[in-house]
Amino acid sequence: MEVRLTLSNAELTALQRLASMMGGDIELAAHLALREFLVGAGLLDLPPEIDEDTETVGEA
Numbered sequence: 001m002e003v004r005l006t007l008s009n010a011e012l013t014a015l016q017r018l019a020s021m022m023g024g025d026i027e028l029a030a031h032l033a034l035r036e037f038l039v040g041a042g043l044l045d046l047p048p049e050i051d052e053d054t055e056t057v058g059e060a
Contacts, residue, residue, distance in 0.1 A: 005030075 007015065019029035038044035 019026040022029050
């Protein structure tokens with residue numbers, strides 16, 4: 001899905017700064033910023049991560 005946004009100059013500058021910190025891809029920066037907001041607001045559930053302490057059964 002593609003979404004079109006109208007950003008203020010301050011919002012665009014902040015997004016450009018984030019993109020610069022992440023390697024320059026402004027679309028990826030916008031995607032990740034939105035995703036982080038949605039997770040933080042409790043509106044998006046992420047699948048549980050498997051950490052090193054997770055016990056596994058069987059062989060892969």
